[in-house]
Amino acid sequence: MMNSHSESSVDPWETCDLLDCKEGKAKKNWKKAKWHLVEYQKLPLYLRDNEYIVGYYRSEWPLKQILLSIFSIHNETLNVWTHLIGFFLFLFLTIYTAMRVPAVVHLDSLQRFRDMLPVADWHKIQEQLLSCFPSMPNIPDPHRLMDVLKIKMSWPSMDFLTSLSACLKDDVVNKLAPITVQAITRWPIFTFLGGAMFCLLASSTCHLLCCHSERLSYIMLRLDYAGIAALISTSFYPPIYYSFMCYPFLCNLYLGFITVLGIATIVISLLPVFEKPKFRSFRASLFFGMGISGVAPVLHKLILFRDKPEAVQTTGYEILMGLFYGFGALIYAMRVPERWKPGKFDIAGHSHQLFHVLVVAGAYTHYLDGLVYLRWRDLEGC
Numbered sequence: 001m002m003n004s005h006s007e008s009s010v011d012p013w014e015t016c017d018l019l020d021c022k023e024g025k026a027k028k029n030w031k032k033a034k035w036h037l038v039e040y041q042k043l044p045l046y047l048r049d050n051e052y053i054v055g056y057y058r059s060e061w062p063l064k065q066i067l068l069s070i071f072s073i074h075n076e077t078l079n080v081w082t083h084l085i086g087f088f089l090f091l092f093l094t095i096y097t098a099m100r101v102p103a104v105v106h107l108d109s110l111q112r113f114r115d116m117l118p119v120a121d122w123h124k125i126q127e128q129l130l131s132c133f134p135s136m137p138n139i140p141d142p143h144r145l146m147d148v149l150k151i152k153m154s155w156p157s158m159d160f161l162t163s164l165s166a167c168l169k170d171d172v173v174n175k176l177a178p179i180t181v182q183a184i185t186r187w188p189i190f191t192f193l194g195g196a197m198f199c200l201l202a203s204s205t206c207h208l209l210c211c212h213s214e215r216l217s218y219i220m221l222r223l224d225y226a227g228i229a230a231l232i233s234t235s236f237y238p239p240i241y242y243s244f245m246c247y248p249f250l251c252n253l254y255l256g257f258i259t260v261l262g263i264a265t266i267v268i269s270l271l272p273v274f275e276k277p278k279f280r281s282f283r284a285s286l287f288f289g290m291g292i293s294g295v296a297p298v299l300h301k302l303i304l305f306r307d308k309p310e311a312v313q314t315t316g317y318e319i320l321m322g323l324f325y326g327f328g329a330l331i332y333a334m335r336v337p338e339r340w341k342p343g344k345f346d347i348a349g350h351s352h353q354l355f356h357v358l359v360v361a362g363a364y365t366h367y368l369d370g371l372v373y374l375r376w377r378d379l380e381g382c
Helices: 002-008 012-034 063-071 077-100 110-119 122-132 142-152 159-167 170-180 187-209 214-235 237-243 248-269 277-292 295-304 309-334 351-380
Strands: none
Touching: 063 077, 063 187, 077 187, 077 351, 187 214, 187 237, 187 351, 214 237, 214 248, 214 277, 214 351, 237 248, 237 295, 237 309, 237 351, 248 277, 248 295, 277 309, 295 309, 309 351
């Protein structure tokens, strides 16, 4: 009787809470299971891009879980971080360039400086120069000053000019003024740096968020393709502008052509049909062809400035940059090495990750190329 009484005295609300608890736990486990990584065959069609990457996919996760997945391991982890680190690298380079590359440039007038000095009050200039810069050697011959100044003002220590004008008296500054006029603009290299940062950040964001939904995937892919086109087109600005700055017609012609081509590529990349996997080779060919169009201005530069070592040096950088980009596009289109061993490179080493690394390497090579152009034009002008 006591056992019977005990069984009948169970609180019905407690039983109900028990059932709710089990149901809630089941829902929680179901949601947790839903956020697990899945294999290629379980993906919705819009997320199927590379059948040689077999597993470790995120599929239609909530936005919160997607954002947190930047710190977890899946087949997009390195895709996200290779370009996110690249973005911060170019952000640093932009700040560094703005702080360390001054605006006082255009030293072609140093050639006229040789003829101007003999009629100037050389002793007065020499006395003030030595008081401002005790480490400067005593220069008995005014003609040697041009060589000393050119060494002192070799980029990136061009802030010598700023210190010079701040230290000297006004009448001496007026005599030295010809070496500090007609500043060469820096906008082409900052345009390139902006294009590189936009491309890298757009790519990283795309790889992080595209698994959320079909709609967001569509938007992110469009942004990714636009970023690639922006990087390629803005990469032309420093070499074209600084190579042909003394030839306005050629400069405007080449810049106009690459700008129009870049806009056209972005427009084409916005078409919905463009994102389908069967157009992978077409996408790579389109961007590769855009890069190849830079051969003409490079050859033209070599013809115009064949006697300038800077022309050869910058061309070497541009060839290396083209190899990085071209090899990256080839790997991306062929989907190697995962094509050879499907499933072996799901986490690390697959073609898209290699493509990302080569893009960053190519962009950094182009930045070094831009510094050579700046130094060339700073010291010689037109």
